[in-house]
Amino acid sequence: MKTVNTFLKSITLFFANRVRHTHNIKYVLAIVALFLIQIIFINSCKADNRIANYTDYKVEGEIEHVCKLFSLDSVGIMIRYMSFMFDRPDYKNLTAYVIPNGNNNYTIFLKKDMDENIKTVITHEMIHVFQFYSMKLEWISFTEMKYNGKLINCQKVRYENRPWEREAFILTERINELACLK
């Protein structure tokens, strides 16, 4: 989608240059037509996001919903079962986590047979995707994250006090409230 847009913009620029040099009405009309095509194209184009779900959880709807809410585009989401559990005590009740794989690709790991509401869990993880996507959150290692440019050691800051978690909980709550209003 972005490539087509860039292409349309560059030919518009080409015609704009032509108008400057030749003052030909044909080029003016071409620019107007190109602008119209761009407007129609942008409005009719759905965001180019890919979802590869390797679990039995039906989470595609929630993923698309969050993508739309936060205007996530050209994002790849892979859903897998957790293959290992962290042995740290504060990770004992971990039901899901997300890892950025670069180039706007993310893998969300979900616990098999979880008791929690899967829709809430996936919305929470998608907020983390949005945080990574907007570069608000940066993955440094399994124990270190950068939030708003500030390095945070996860071994020193408890899960519930981590700013990206607080934000994810607040936003998930708001999204659920909005869904209830529908």
Ligand SMILES: [Zn+2]
């Ligand atoms: Zn979280």
